[in-house]
Amino acid sequence: DTGVSQNPRHKITKRGQNVTFRCDPISEHNRLYWYRQTLGQGPEFLTYFQNEAQLEKSRLLSDRFSAERPKGSFSTLEIQRTEQGDSAMYLCASSLGDLRGEKLFFGSGTQLSVL
């Protein structure tokens, strides 16, 4: 169990550029979640996958955001035409099973700064 891994740890980009983040969940975990966390706030749900299927998307996930989880393994989150308001910590979490209340294992996050 090597934990949830997120890359890169930090990303600085200019407004209007595209960025992509990667999350490697704990192996065998079938659920994968993306959250966004801004300073002084708790994590806000963006989207989640069960295996390769994207089952839910928050209204926070505008059409500039897209997430994939090919083959139900790692996941990528892409933000197109970044805006300064996209600056935040992007967190990935994974869990095993499909029961409500299962424990989430979080990565350390990717800190995005849009200049």
Next chain:
Amino acid sequence: AQSVTQLGSHVSVSEGALVLLRCNYSSSVPPYLFWYVQYPNQGLQLLLKYTTGATLVKGINGFEAEFKKSETSFHLTKPSAHMSDAAEYFCAVSSDTGRRALTFGSGTRLQVQP
């Protein structure tokens, strides 16, 4: 809809003193409630959770929380604070039966003074 309110964005206690972090929730169905802790430069870790059954739940590192339906609360306590408890604590709720994602509160930063 579900929501969580954490009263006090910063709490400071002396080492050895009681820790009390407050959490109130809103839910239209019986909730599942969680406390997560975030240490600097680390991912969130589950401290404890309430699903069904006993309303007093014990977690790691000596923390416990009590589910009080009448007060819609799930406050986190620890009898004696340690310096290592300094971190940010998040309360979360899962209540919408068709939705798996957690809704988090805005967090409480705990400082422990020597």
